[in-house]
Amino acid sequence: MNIRIPRGTQDILPGKVEQWQYIEEKARDLCRRYNYKEIRTPVFEQTELFQRGVGDTTDIVQKEMYTFEDRGGRSLTLRPEGTASVARSYVENKMHGEAQQPTKLFYIGPMFRYERPQSGRMRQFVQFGVEAIGSADPAVDAEVIALAMDYYSELGLKGLKLVINSLGDKESREAHRQALIDHFQPRINEFCSDCQERLEKNPLRILDCKKDADHELMKTAPSILDYLNEESTAYFEKVKFLLDQMGVSYEVDPALVRGLDYYNNTAFEIMIEGKGFGAITTLSGGGRYNGLVEELGGPESPGIGFALSLERLLMALEAQEINLEIKESIDCYLVAMGEKAKDKAAVLLYELRKEGLTADKDYIDRKPKGQFKSADRLKARYTAILGENELEAEKINVKHMETGEQKEIALSDFITYMKENMEESI
Structure with a gap:
Protein backbone atom coordinates (compact mmCIF):
# COMPACT_ATOMS: atom_id res chain seq x y z
CA MET A 1 0.00 0.00 0.00
CA LYS A 170 -19.76 49.51 18.66
CA GLU A 171 -21.83 52.66 18.10
CA SER A 172 -20.12 53.42 14.78
CA ARG A 173 -20.49 49.85 13.58
CA GLU A 174 -24.19 49.78 14.39
CA ALA A 175 -24.78 52.93 12.32
CA HIS A 176 -22.75 51.49 9.44
CA ARG A 177 -24.50 48.14 9.77
CA GLN A 178 -27.92 49.69 9.20
CA ALA A 179 -26.60 51.69 6.24
CA LEU A 180 -25.27 48.47 4.65
CA ILE A 181 -28.61 46.70 5.16
CA ASP A 182 -30.46 49.60 3.54
CA HIS A 183 -27.95 49.59 0.65
CA PHE A 184 -27.99 45.88 -0.18
CA GLN A 185 -31.50 44.80 0.79
CA PRO A 186 -33.39 45.96 -2.34
CA ARG A 187 -31.15 43.79 -4.58
CA ILE A 188 -29.89 41.13 -2.17
CA ASN A 189 -31.41 38.40 -4.35
CA GLU A 190 -28.68 39.17 -6.91
CA PHE A 191 -26.02 38.06 -4.43
CA CYS A 192 -24.84 34.59 -3.42
CA SER A 193 -26.65 32.57 -0.76
CA ASP A 194 -23.92 33.34 1.79
CA CYS A 195 -24.38 37.09 1.34
CA GLN A 196 -28.15 36.75 1.59
CA GLU A 197 -27.73 34.97 4.90
CA ARG A 198 -25.27 37.58 6.17
CA LEU A 199 -27.47 40.57 5.38
CA GLU A 200 -29.17 40.55 8.78
CA LYS A 201 -26.55 38.64 10.79
CA ASN A 202 -23.45 40.59 9.76
CA PRO A 203 -23.76 42.71 6.60
CA LEU A 204 -20.12 43.79 6.90
CA ARG A 205 -19.18 40.28 5.79
CA ILE A 206 -20.82 40.96 2.41
CA LEU A 207 -17.99 43.38 1.62
CA ASP A 208 -15.52 40.52 2.03
CA CYS A 209 -17.33 38.20 -0.43
CA LYS A 210 -15.16 36.87 -3.25
CA LYS A 211 -18.05 35.65 -5.45
CA ASP A 212 -19.79 39.01 -5.68
CA ALA A 213 -16.73 41.24 -5.49
CA ASP A 214 -17.48 42.78 -8.91
CA HIS A 215 -21.16 43.55 -8.26
CA GLU A 216 -21.92 47.24 -8.81
CA LEU A 217 -23.40 47.62 -5.32
CA MET A 218 -20.03 46.64 -3.85
CA LYS A 219 -18.41 49.68 -5.44
CA THR A 220 -21.06 52.07 -4.07
CA ALA A 221 -21.45 50.51 -0.60
CA PRO A 222 -21.42 52.99 2.32
CA SER A 223 -17.94 53.58 3.74
CA ILE A 224 -17.38 52.89 7.42
CA LEU A 225 -15.29 56.05 7.58
CA ASP A 226 -18.44 58.10 6.96
CA TYR A 227 -20.07 56.57 10.05
CA LEU A 228 -17.27 56.86 12.59
CA GLN A 320 12.48 38.47 -4.87
CA GLU A 321 15.50 36.14 -4.97
CA ILE A 322 16.50 36.99 -1.41
CA ASN A 323 19.09 34.56 -0.06
CA LEU A 324 18.93 34.02 3.68
CA GLU A 325 22.19 33.91 5.60
CA ILE A 326 22.03 30.25 6.52
CA LYS A 327 25.06 28.31 7.66
CA GLU A 328 25.33 25.35 5.29
CA SER A 329 28.68 23.98 6.44
CA ILE A 330 29.92 21.93 9.35
CA ASP A 331 32.98 22.78 11.41
CA CYS A 332 34.86 19.50 11.20
CA TYR A 333 34.66 16.15 9.42
CA LEU A 334 36.66 13.26 10.86
CA VAL A 335 38.22 10.89 8.33
CA ALA A 336 39.22 7.65 10.05
CA MET A 337 41.09 4.65 8.60
CA GLY A 338 41.33 1.41 10.53
CA GLU A 339 39.12 -0.07 13.24
CA LYS A 340 40.92 1.48 16.21
CA ALA A 341 41.07 4.87 14.49
CA LYS A 342 37.30 4.70 13.83
CA ASP A 343 36.66 3.99 17.51
CA LYS A 344 38.84 6.92 18.53
CA ALA A 345 37.13 9.16 15.97
CA ALA A 346 33.74 8.40 17.55
CA VAL A 347 35.08 9.63 20.91
CA LEU A 348 36.67 12.74 19.38
CA LEU A 349 33.42 13.50 17.59
CA TYR A 350 31.55 13.40 20.89
CA GLU A 351 34.09 15.76 22.50
CA LEU A 352 33.92 18.23 19.60
CA ARG A 353 30.13 18.38 19.88
CA LYS A 354 30.30 18.93 23.63
CA GLU A 355 32.44 22.00 22.92
CA GLY A 356 29.71 23.38 20.65
CA LEU A 357 31.22 22.47 17.28
CA THR A 358 29.25 20.96 14.40
CA ALA A 359 31.01 17.74 13.49
CA ASP A 360 30.42 14.43 11.72
CA LYS A 361 32.11 11.29 10.42
CA ASP A 362 31.51 8.33 8.14
CA TYR A 363 29.14 5.59 9.32
CA ILE A 364 28.84 3.35 6.25
CA ASP A 365 32.43 2.16 5.95
CA ARG A 366 33.48 4.32 3.02
CA LYS A 367 37.03 4.23 1.69
CA PRO A 368 39.17 7.32 2.47
CA LYS A 369 38.34 8.83 -0.94
CA GLY A 370 34.63 8.47 -0.25
CA GLN A 371 35.04 10.05 3.19
CA PHE A 372 36.77 13.08 1.68
CA LYS A 373 33.92 13.42 -0.83
CA SER A 374 31.47 13.30 2.05
CA ALA A 375 33.40 16.10 3.79
CA ASP A 376 33.15 18.18 0.60
CA ARG A 377 29.40 17.59 0.29
CA LEU A 378 28.94 18.75 3.87
CA LYS A 379 31.14 21.79 3.15
CA ALA A 380 33.35 20.98 6.13
CA ARG A 381 35.59 23.88 7.15
CA TYR A 382 38.17 21.48 8.58
CA THR A 383 38.94 17.84 7.89
CA ALA A 384 40.77 15.82 10.54
CA ILE A 385 42.51 12.66 9.34
CA LEU A 386 43.23 9.83 11.75
CA GLY A 387 44.83 6.56 10.67
CA GLU A 388 46.49 3.71 12.56
CA ASN A 389 49.94 5.35 12.25
CA GLU A 390 48.66 8.69 13.57
CA LEU A 391 46.89 6.93 16.40
CA GLU A 392 50.05 5.09 17.40
CA ALA A 393 52.00 8.38 17.35
CA GLU A 394 49.14 10.09 19.22
CA LYS A 395 48.85 12.65 16.44
CA ILE A 396 46.08 13.81 14.08
CA ASN A 397 46.31 15.73 10.79
CA VAL A 398 44.01 18.75 10.52
CA LYS A 399 43.36 20.37 7.14
CA HIS A 400 41.78 23.78 6.59
CA MET A 401 39.67 23.09 3.53
CA GLU A 402 39.55 26.64 2.17
CA THR A 403 43.30 27.36 2.32
CA GLY A 404 44.57 23.79 1.97
CA GLU A 405 46.87 24.35 4.97
CA GLN A 406 47.48 21.13 6.92
CA LYS A 407 48.94 20.69 10.40
CA GLU A 408 49.86 17.72 12.53
CA ILE A 409 48.42 18.17 16.03
CA ALA A 410 48.91 16.15 19.18
CA LEU A 411 45.73 14.19 19.87
CA SER A 412 45.65 15.63 23.40
CA ASP A 413 45.55 19.16 21.93
CA PHE A 414 43.08 18.47 19.10
CA ILE A 415 39.86 19.58 20.80
CA THR A 416 41.43 22.77 22.17
CA TYR A 417 43.01 23.53 18.77
CA MET A 418 39.68 23.14 16.97
CA LYS A 419 37.78 25.19 19.52
CA GLU A 420 40.28 28.07 19.38
CA ASN A 421 40.36 28.11 15.57
CA MET A 422 36.57 28.16 15.32
CA GLU A 423 36.32 30.99 17.86
CA GLU A 424 38.85 33.06 15.89
CA SER A 425 36.85 32.62 12.68
CA ILE A 426 33.55 33.85 14.19
Whole structure:
Protein backbone atom coordinates (compact mmCIF):
# COMPACT_ATOMS: atom_id res chain seq x y z
CA MET A 1 0.00 0.00 0.00
CA ASN A 2 1.41 3.34 -1.09
CA ILE A 3 0.50 5.82 1.66
CA ARG A 4 0.92 9.44 0.61
CA ILE A 5 0.87 12.74 2.43
CA PRO A 6 -2.61 14.28 2.95
CA ARG A 7 -3.66 16.86 0.36
CA GLY A 8 -2.89 20.40 1.41
CA THR A 9 0.04 19.46 3.65
CA GLN A 10 3.77 19.28 3.01
CA ASP A 11 6.96 17.66 4.21
CA ILE A 12 9.63 20.23 4.99
CA LEU A 13 12.90 18.45 4.31
CA PRO A 14 16.52 19.17 5.28
CA GLY A 15 17.80 21.87 2.96
CA LYS A 16 14.49 23.71 3.23
CA VAL A 17 13.80 23.42 6.94
CA GLU A 18 16.83 25.61 7.65
CA GLN A 19 15.00 28.49 5.95
CA TRP A 20 12.05 27.94 8.27
CA GLN A 21 14.34 27.90 11.30
CA TYR A 22 15.96 31.13 10.14
CA ILE A 23 12.73 33.11 9.72
CA GLU A 24 11.33 31.69 12.97
CA GLU A 25 14.44 32.80 14.83
CA LYS A 26 14.16 36.25 13.23
CA ALA A 27 10.59 36.46 14.54
CA ARG A 28 11.68 35.48 18.05
CA ASP A 29 14.52 38.01 18.05
CA LEU A 30 12.22 40.80 16.88
CA CYS A 31 9.65 39.96 19.55
CA ARG A 32 12.40 39.98 22.18
CA ARG A 33 13.26 43.55 21.17
CA TYR A 34 9.60 44.58 21.31
CA ASN A 35 9.21 42.74 24.67
CA TYR A 36 6.65 40.16 23.49
CA LYS A 37 6.78 36.76 25.22
CA GLU A 38 6.09 33.42 23.52
CA ILE A 39 2.90 31.49 24.27
CA ARG A 40 2.09 27.94 23.11
CA THR A 41 -1.55 26.85 23.04
CA PRO A 42 -3.10 23.46 22.13
CA VAL A 43 -3.44 22.48 18.49
CA PHE A 44 -7.11 21.64 19.14
CA GLU A 45 -9.69 23.46 21.24
CA GLN A 46 -13.37 23.20 22.05
CA THR A 47 -15.34 24.02 18.89
CA GLU A 48 -17.37 26.65 20.73
CA LEU A 49 -14.24 28.75 21.22
CA PHE A 50 -13.99 29.44 17.49
CA GLN A 51 -17.75 29.71 16.98
CA ARG A 52 -17.90 32.45 19.61
CA GLY A 53 -14.44 33.96 19.11
CA VAL A 54 -14.06 33.93 15.32
CA GLY A 55 -17.77 34.27 14.54
CA ASP A 56 -20.57 32.08 13.21
CA THR A 57 -20.92 34.16 10.04
CA THR A 58 -17.29 33.77 8.91
CA ASP A 59 -16.19 31.43 6.14
CA ILE A 60 -13.73 29.90 8.59
CA VAL A 61 -16.45 28.67 10.94
CA GLN A 62 -19.03 27.87 8.27
CA LYS A 63 -16.82 26.10 5.74
CA GLU A 64 -13.19 25.63 6.70
CA MET A 65 -12.81 24.15 10.20
CA TYR A 66 -11.56 20.63 10.90
CA THR A 67 -14.10 19.63 13.55
CA PHE A 68 -14.44 16.18 15.10
CA GLU A 69 -16.03 14.45 18.06
CA ASP A 70 -13.72 12.72 20.52
CA ARG A 71 -14.47 9.49 22.34
CA GLY A 72 -16.13 11.41 25.14
CA GLY A 73 -18.61 12.99 22.74
CA ARG A 74 -16.99 16.44 22.93
CA SER A 75 -16.81 18.59 19.80
CA LEU A 76 -13.21 19.65 19.16
CA THR A 77 -11.64 21.67 16.35
CA LEU A 78 -8.10 21.95 15.05
CA ARG A 79 -7.28 25.61 15.52
CA PRO A 80 -7.89 27.61 12.31
CA GLU A 81 -6.23 30.75 13.73
CA GLY A 82 -4.36 31.81 16.85
CA THR A 83 -6.06 34.83 18.42
CA ALA A 84 -9.08 33.01 19.90
CA SER A 85 -6.79 30.46 21.59
CA VAL A 86 -4.56 33.20 23.02
CA ALA A 87 -7.60 35.10 24.31
CA ARG A 88 -8.97 31.90 25.89
CA SER A 89 -5.62 31.29 27.59
CA TYR A 90 -5.50 34.94 28.73
CA VAL A 91 -8.86 34.49 30.47
CA GLU A 92 -8.30 30.97 31.80
CA ASN A 93 -4.89 31.76 33.27
CA LYS A 94 -6.01 35.14 34.63
CA MET A 95 -3.23 37.02 32.86
CA HIS A 96 -5.36 40.15 33.26
CA GLY A 97 -4.47 40.06 36.96
CA GLU A 98 -0.74 40.39 36.34
CA ALA A 99 0.85 43.72 37.29
CA GLN A 100 2.54 44.27 33.96
CA GLN A 101 -0.04 45.32 31.37
CA PRO A 102 -0.72 45.07 28.52
CA THR A 103 0.06 41.36 28.21
CA LYS A 104 2.24 41.11 25.10
CA LEU A 105 2.45 37.66 23.53
CA PHE A 106 3.54 35.96 20.31
CA TYR A 107 3.13 32.47 18.87
CA ILE A 108 4.54 30.38 16.04
CA GLY A 109 2.67 27.22 15.13
CA PRO A 110 0.51 25.22 12.71
CA MET A 111 -3.09 26.17 11.88
CA PHE A 112 -5.64 24.12 9.94
CA ARG A 113 -8.32 25.11 7.44
CA TYR A 114 -10.18 22.94 4.96
CA GLU A 115 -9.99 24.85 1.68
CA ARG A 116 -8.82 24.23 -1.86
CA PRO A 117 -5.02 23.94 -1.72
CA GLN A 118 -3.14 26.37 -3.94
CA SER A 119 0.15 28.19 -3.99
CA GLY A 120 0.57 29.95 -0.65
CA ARG A 121 -2.62 28.48 0.79
CA MET A 122 -2.32 25.10 2.52
CA ARG A 123 -4.70 23.08 4.69
CA GLN A 124 -1.98 22.91 7.33
CA PHE A 125 -0.01 26.13 7.46
CA VAL A 126 2.24 27.89 9.95
CA GLN A 127 1.46 31.30 11.41
CA PHE A 128 3.58 33.78 13.33
CA GLY A 129 1.25 35.98 15.33
CA VAL A 130 1.41 38.74 17.92
CA GLU A 131 -1.24 39.77 20.48
CA ALA A 132 -1.22 42.74 22.89
CA ILE A 133 -4.12 42.48 25.36
CA GLY A 134 -5.10 44.91 28.10
CA SER A 135 -4.68 48.37 26.59
CA ALA A 136 -6.86 50.65 24.44
CA ASP A 137 -3.96 53.01 23.72
CA PRO A 138 -3.63 53.72 19.97
CA ALA A 139 0.14 53.65 20.50
CA VAL A 140 -0.16 49.87 20.93
CA ASP A 141 -1.86 49.68 17.52
CA ALA A 142 1.04 51.59 15.96
CA GLU A 143 3.54 49.36 17.78
CA VAL A 144 1.96 46.14 16.52
CA ILE A 145 1.77 47.43 12.95
CA ALA A 146 5.40 48.62 13.11
CA LEU A 147 6.50 45.21 14.41
CA ALA A 148 4.85 43.46 11.48
CA MET A 149 6.44 45.84 8.96
CA ASP A 150 9.84 45.54 10.65
CA TYR A 151 9.73 41.75 10.34
CA TYR A 152 9.31 41.83 6.58
CA SER A 153 11.73 44.69 5.97
CA GLU A 154 14.47 43.17 8.15
CA LEU A 155 14.27 40.01 6.05
CA GLY A 156 14.93 42.18 2.99
CA LEU A 157 11.52 42.27 1.29
CA LYS A 158 10.84 45.19 -1.03
CA GLY A 159 7.61 46.61 -2.43
CA LEU A 160 5.65 46.30 0.80
CA LYS A 161 2.33 48.12 1.06
CA LEU A 162 0.55 48.70 4.35
CA VAL A 163 -3.21 49.25 4.06
CA ILE A 164 -5.19 50.43 7.11
CA ASN A 165 -8.80 51.17 7.96
CA SER A 166 -11.01 51.78 10.97
CA LEU A 167 -14.03 49.59 11.60
CA GLY A 168 -15.14 51.91 14.41
CA ASP A 169 -16.43 51.20 17.88
CA LYS A 170 -19.76 49.51 18.66
CA GLU A 171 -21.83 52.66 18.10
CA SER A 172 -20.12 53.42 14.78
CA ARG A 173 -20.49 49.85 13.58
CA GLU A 174 -24.19 49.78 14.39
CA ALA A 175 -24.78 52.93 12.32
CA HIS A 176 -22.75 51.49 9.44
CA ARG A 177 -24.50 48.14 9.77
CA GLN A 178 -27.92 49.69 9.20
CA ALA A 179 -26.60 51.69 6.24
CA LEU A 180 -25.27 48.47 4.65
CA ILE A 181 -28.61 46.70 5.16
CA ASP A 182 -30.46 49.60 3.54
CA HIS A 183 -27.95 49.59 0.65
CA PHE A 184 -27.99 45.88 -0.18
CA GLN A 185 -31.50 44.80 0.79
CA PRO A 186 -33.39 45.96 -2.34
CA ARG A 187 -31.15 43.79 -4.58
CA ILE A 188 -29.89 41.13 -2.17
CA ASN A 189 -31.41 38.40 -4.35
CA GLU A 190 -28.68 39.17 -6.91
CA PHE A 191 -26.02 38.06 -4.43
CA CYS A 192 -24.84 34.59 -3.42
CA SER A 193 -26.65 32.57 -0.76
CA ASP A 194 -23.92 33.34 1.79
CA CYS A 195 -24.38 37.09 1.34
CA GLN A 196 -28.15 36.75 1.59
CA GLU A 197 -27.73 34.97 4.90
CA ARG A 198 -25.27 37.58 6.17
CA LEU A 199 -27.47 40.57 5.38
CA GLU A 200 -29.17 40.55 8.78
CA LYS A 201 -26.55 38.64 10.79
CA ASN A 202 -23.45 40.59 9.76
CA PRO A 203 -23.76 42.71 6.60
CA LEU A 204 -20.12 43.79 6.90
CA ARG A 205 -19.18 40.28 5.79
CA ILE A 206 -20.82 40.96 2.41
CA LEU A 207 -17.99 43.38 1.62
CA ASP A 208 -15.52 40.52 2.03
CA CYS A 209 -17.33 38.20 -0.43
CA LYS A 210 -15.16 36.87 -3.25
CA LYS A 211 -18.05 35.65 -5.45
CA ASP A 212 -19.79 39.01 -5.68
CA ALA A 213 -16.73 41.24 -5.49
CA ASP A 214 -17.48 42.78 -8.91
CA HIS A 215 -21.16 43.55 -8.26
CA GLU A 216 -21.92 47.24 -8.81
CA LEU A 217 -23.40 47.62 -5.32
CA MET A 218 -20.03 46.64 -3.85
CA LYS A 219 -18.41 49.68 -5.44
CA THR A 220 -21.06 52.07 -4.07
CA ALA A 221 -21.45 50.51 -0.60
CA PRO A 222 -21.42 52.99 2.32
CA SER A 223 -17.94 53.58 3.74
CA ILE A 224 -17.38 52.89 7.42
CA LEU A 225 -15.29 56.05 7.58
CA ASP A 226 -18.44 58.10 6.96
CA TYR A 227 -20.07 56.57 10.05
CA LEU A 228 -17.27 56.86 12.59
CA ASN A 229 -18.31 58.78 15.68
CA GLU A 230 -16.08 61.44 17.22
CA GLU A 231 -14.27 59.00 19.51
CA SER A 232 -13.54 56.47 16.76
CA THR A 233 -12.38 59.20 14.41
CA ALA A 234 -9.99 60.60 17.02
CA TYR A 235 -8.65 57.12 17.70
CA PHE A 236 -7.96 56.44 14.02
CA GLU A 237 -6.34 59.84 13.59
CA LYS A 238 -3.97 59.13 16.50
CA VAL A 239 -2.95 55.77 15.00
CA LYS A 240 -2.20 57.45 11.67
CA PHE A 241 -0.31 60.27 13.43
CA LEU A 242 1.91 57.79 15.28
CA LEU A 243 2.63 55.81 12.12
CA ASP A 244 3.56 59.07 10.38
CA GLN A 245 5.92 59.96 13.24
CA MET A 246 7.53 56.51 13.03
CA GLY A 247 8.01 56.89 9.28
CA VAL A 248 5.77 53.90 8.52
CA SER A 249 4.06 54.54 5.17
CA TYR A 250 0.45 53.42 4.69
CA GLU A 251 -2.67 53.78 2.57
CA VAL A 252 -6.21 54.12 3.93
CA ASP A 253 -8.67 51.69 2.32
CA PRO A 254 -12.30 52.09 3.50
CA ALA A 255 -13.15 48.70 1.93
CA LEU A 256 -10.76 46.76 4.16
CA VAL A 257 -12.90 44.73 6.59
CA ARG A 258 -10.82 41.59 7.34
CA GLY A 259 -12.36 38.13 7.53
CA LEU A 260 -13.05 37.66 11.25
CA ASP A 261 -15.98 38.94 13.30
CA TYR A 262 -14.01 40.08 16.33
CA TYR A 263 -12.30 43.08 14.67
CA ASN A 264 -13.19 46.69 15.52
CA ASN A 265 -11.45 50.06 15.23
CA THR A 266 -8.01 49.55 13.62
CA ALA A 267 -7.71 46.93 10.87
CA PHE A 268 -4.73 46.47 8.58
CA GLU A 269 -3.15 44.29 5.91
CA ILE A 270 0.37 44.12 4.54
CA MET A 271 0.67 43.38 0.84
CA ILE A 272 3.55 42.94 -1.55
CA GLU A 273 3.80 44.54 -4.96
CA GLY A 274 5.84 43.33 -7.89
CA LYS A 275 6.04 40.45 -10.34
CA GLY A 276 6.76 36.83 -9.59
CA PHE A 277 4.48 36.32 -6.60
CA GLY A 278 1.41 34.96 -8.36
CA ALA A 279 -2.17 35.95 -7.57
CA ILE A 280 -1.79 36.08 -3.79
CA THR A 281 -0.45 39.46 -2.75
CA THR A 282 -1.60 39.75 0.90
CA LEU A 283 1.15 38.66 3.26
CA SER A 284 -0.51 39.32 6.62
CA GLY A 285 -3.30 41.10 8.40
CA GLY A 286 -4.59 42.05 11.80
CA GLY A 287 -6.51 44.52 13.86
CA ARG A 288 -8.07 45.50 17.16
CA TYR A 289 -10.53 43.17 18.86
CA ASN A 290 -12.01 45.00 21.85
CA GLY A 291 -14.75 42.74 23.23
CA LEU A 292 -13.25 39.35 22.39
CA VAL A 293 -11.97 38.68 25.90
CA GLU A 294 -15.37 39.58 27.38
CA GLU A 295 -17.06 37.25 24.86
CA LEU A 296 -14.92 34.43 26.26
CA GLY A 297 -15.84 35.16 29.88
CA GLY A 298 -13.08 37.53 30.88
CA PRO A 299 -13.08 41.14 32.09
CA GLU A 300 -12.98 44.11 29.74
CA SER A 301 -9.57 43.76 28.10
CA PRO A 302 -9.08 45.47 24.74
CA GLY A 303 -6.57 43.82 22.42
CA ILE A 304 -4.85 44.07 19.06
CA GLY A 305 -2.77 41.63 17.04
CA PHE A 306 -1.79 40.26 13.66
CA ALA A 307 -0.89 36.93 12.09
CA LEU A 308 1.17 36.08 9.05
CA SER A 309 1.79 32.96 7.02
CA LEU A 310 5.36 31.70 6.97
CA GLU A 311 4.61 29.85 3.71
CA ARG A 312 3.67 33.10 1.98
CA LEU A 313 6.71 34.81 3.46
CA LEU A 314 9.02 32.17 2.00
CA MET A 315 7.26 32.52 -1.36
CA ALA A 316 7.87 36.26 -1.30
CA LEU A 317 11.54 35.82 -0.39
CA GLU A 318 11.97 33.35 -3.25
CA ALA A 319 10.14 35.60 -5.71
CA GLN A 320 12.48 38.47 -4.87
CA GLU A 321 15.50 36.14 -4.97
CA ILE A 322 16.50 36.99 -1.41
CA ASN A 323 19.09 34.56 -0.06
CA LEU A 324 18.93 34.02 3.68
CA GLU A 325 22.19 33.91 5.60
CA ILE A 326 22.03 30.25 6.52
CA LYS A 327 25.06 28.31 7.66
CA GLU A 328 25.33 25.35 5.29
CA SER A 329 28.68 23.98 6.44
CA ILE A 330 29.92 21.93 9.35
CA ASP A 331 32.98 22.78 11.41
CA CYS A 332 34.86 19.50 11.20
CA TYR A 333 34.66 16.15 9.42
CA LEU A 334 36.66 13.26 10.86
CA VAL A 335 38.22 10.89 8.33
CA ALA A 336 39.22 7.65 10.05
CA MET A 337 41.09 4.65 8.60
CA GLY A 338 41.33 1.41 10.53
CA GLU A 339 39.12 -0.07 13.24
CA LYS A 340 40.92 1.48 16.21
CA ALA A 341 41.07 4.87 14.49
CA LYS A 342 37.30 4.70 13.83
CA ASP A 343 36.66 3.99 17.51
CA LYS A 344 38.84 6.92 18.53
CA ALA A 345 37.13 9.16 15.97
CA ALA A 346 33.74 8.40 17.55
CA VAL A 347 35.08 9.63 20.91
CA LEU A 348 36.67 12.74 19.38
CA LEU A 349 33.42 13.50 17.59
CA TYR A 350 31.55 13.40 20.89
CA GLU A 351 34.09 15.76 22.50
CA LEU A 352 33.92 18.23 19.60
CA ARG A 353 30.13 18.38 19.88
CA LYS A 354 30.30 18.93 23.63
CA GLU A 355 32.44 22.00 22.92
CA GLY A 356 29.71 23.38 20.65
CA LEU A 357 31.22 22.47 17.28
CA THR A 358 29.25 20.96 14.40
CA ALA A 359 31.01 17.74 13.49
CA ASP A 360 30.42 14.43 11.72
CA LYS A 361 32.11 11.29 10.42
CA ASP A 362 31.51 8.33 8.14
CA TYR A 363 29.14 5.59 9.32
CA ILE A 364 28.84 3.35 6.25
CA ASP A 365 32.43 2.16 5.95
CA ARG A 366 33.48 4.32 3.02
CA LYS A 367 37.03 4.23 1.69
CA PRO A 368 39.17 7.32 2.47
CA LYS A 369 38.34 8.83 -0.94
CA GLY A 370 34.63 8.47 -0.25
CA GLN A 371 35.04 10.05 3.19
CA PHE A 372 36.77 13.08 1.68
CA LYS A 373 33.92 13.42 -0.83
CA SER A 374 31.47 13.30 2.05
CA ALA A 375 33.40 16.10 3.79
CA ASP A 376 33.15 18.18 0.60
CA ARG A 377 29.40 17.59 0.29
CA LEU A 378 28.94 18.75 3.87
CA LYS A 379 31.14 21.79 3.15
CA ALA A 380 33.35 20.98 6.13
CA ARG A 381 35.59 23.88 7.15
CA TYR A 382 38.17 21.48 8.58
CA THR A 383 38.94 17.84 7.89
CA ALA A 384 40.77 15.82 10.54
CA ILE A 385 42.51 12.66 9.34
CA LEU A 386 43.23 9.83 11.75
CA GLY A 387 44.83 6.56 10.67
CA GLU A 388 46.49 3.71 12.56
CA ASN A 389 49.94 5.35 12.25
CA GLU A 390 48.66 8.69 13.57
CA LEU A 391 46.89 6.93 16.40
CA GLU A 392 50.05 5.09 17.40
CA ALA A 393 52.00 8.38 17.35
CA GLU A 394 49.14 10.09 19.22
CA LYS A 395 48.85 12.65 16.44
CA ILE A 396 46.08 13.81 14.08
CA ASN A 397 46.31 15.73 10.79
CA VAL A 398 44.01 18.75 10.52
CA LYS A 399 43.36 20.37 7.14
CA HIS A 400 41.78 23.78 6.59
CA MET A 401 39.67 23.09 3.53
CA GLU A 402 39.55 26.64 2.17
CA THR A 403 43.30 27.36 2.32
CA GLY A 404 44.57 23.79 1.97
CA GLU A 405 46.87 24.35 4.97
CA GLN A 406 47.48 21.13 6.92
CA LYS A 407 48.94 20.69 10.40
CA GLU A 408 49.86 17.72 12.53
CA ILE A 409 48.42 18.17 16.03
CA ALA A 410 48.91 16.15 19.18
CA LEU A 411 45.73 14.19 19.87
CA SER A 412 45.65 15.63 23.40
CA ASP A 413 45.55 19.16 21.93
CA PHE A 414 43.08 18.47 19.10
CA ILE A 415 39.86 19.58 20.80
CA THR A 416 41.43 22.77 22.17
CA TYR A 417 43.01 23.53 18.77
CA MET A 418 39.68 23.14 16.97
CA LYS A 419 37.78 25.19 19.52
CA GLU A 420 40.28 28.07 19.38
CA ASN A 421 40.36 28.11 15.57
CA MET A 422 36.57 28.16 15.32
CA GLU A 423 36.32 30.99 17.86
CA GLU A 424 38.85 33.06 15.89
CA SER A 425 36.85 32.62 12.68
CA ILE A 426 33.55 33.85 14.19
